[in-house]
Amino acid sequence: MADQSDVETALITAVATALYPQGSAGGSAIGTTCRIYRGWPNAVALDADLAAGVVNVTVFPDAARQRNTTRWPDEWVAQAAVTPSLDILVSGTTATVFGTGGAGMLAGLQVDTMSVVYRTASGDTPELVAASLAAKLRALGRVALASGATVTVPGVGYLLGRVVADQPAMRESKRQNQGFRISLWCPGPASRDSAGAVVDATLAAITFLPLPDGTAGNLRYVNSVLFDQSLDARLYRRDLIYSVDYPTTIIEALPSMIFGVTNLAANGSDIRDGLLS
Numbered sequence: 001m002a003d004q005s006d007v008e009t010a011l012i013t014a015v016a017t018a019l020y021p022q023g024s025a026g027g028s029a030i031g032t033t034c035r036i037y038r039g040w041p042n043a044v045a046l047d048a049d050l051a052a053g054v055v056n057v058t059v060f061p062d063a064a065r066q067r068n069t070t071r072w073p074d075e076w077v078a079q080a081a082v083t084p085s086l087d088i089l090v091s092g093t094t095a096t097v098f099g100t101g102g103a104g105m106l107a108g109l110q111v112d113t114m115s116v117v118y119r120t121a122s123g124d125t126p127e128l129v130a131a132s133l134a135a136k137l138r139a140l141g142r143v144a145l146a147s148g149a150t151v152t153v154p155g156v157g158y159l160l161g162r163v164v165a166d167q168p169a170m171r172e173s174k175r176q177n178q179g180f181r182i183s184l185w186c187p188g189p190a191s192r193d194s195a196g197a198v199v200d201a202t203l204a205a206i207t208f209l210p211l212p213d214g215t216a217g218n219l220r221y222v223n224s225v226l227f228d229q230s231l232d233a234r235l236y237r238r239d240l241i242y243s244v245d246y247p248t249t250i251i252e253a254l255p256s257m258i259f260g261v262t263n264l265a266a267n268g269s270d271i272r273d274g275l276l277s
């Protein structure tokens with residue numbers, strides 16, 4: 001899920017990219033050392049940086065600019081498909097499990113008119129999966145022999161093996177619009193103007209701010225404020241106010257259907273098996 005802290009971190013990344021396009025080792029775009037961080041600056045540390053000619057850039061949420069913008073249906077949306085690391089190869093009356101075991105999969109055998117399914121766990125091997133499927137068949141009164149990663153079902157007329165993986169899905173639980181104050185604390189008007197121009201141009205060009213959960217926040221310019229305080233001749237400050245409309249999401253792994261509706265050509269009967277886990 002994307003939290004307010006994730007949005008602040010994303011803004012920090014965007015600001016750092018603007019001021020240090022070649023990375024921290026390449027020097028800043030304004031020719032002055034810049035310190036970029038979340039939160040409000042410590043007065044003592046800020047005074048020391050300003051005296052040394054160091055620009056501070058902070059990102060802080062604006063409490064006066066926040067509202068609930070929830071408006072989308074509360075629905076699960078499938079994410080990038082996950083391919084199972086196990087598979088089952090059927091030949092005649094035998095089914096062989098192969099690949100790499102692990103959690104989050106359903107391995108199943110459809111034997112004539114019955115189906116058995118095993119949910120894999122961490123540390124499972126193909127041999128263990130095969131043994132578990134054979135044991136489930138025997139529990140239903142069917143003869144099943146397990147040898148290594150192979151299950152043999154004597155006298156079977158129809159044998160199907162299948163493995164599916166749990167699939168990630170995302171649901172947007174709420175959406176909010178939050179204002180953020182990007183403050184540039186500078187030792188002089190020249191550094192303030194150059195830093196402000198670089199940061200503002202970069203942020204204004206971003207329509208959607210990427211967030212760590214795979215979503216994005218809609219970034220929009222709100223306004224800009226200058227502070228020239230005679231109380232501290234070394235402090236020249238500019239605040240850039242941007243709003244971000246971003247979602248709070250829930251991501252879960254949902255089980256997949258392993259056996260659906262199958263028509264047996266041999267006798268014309270239907271097997272209807274829904275989701276088994």
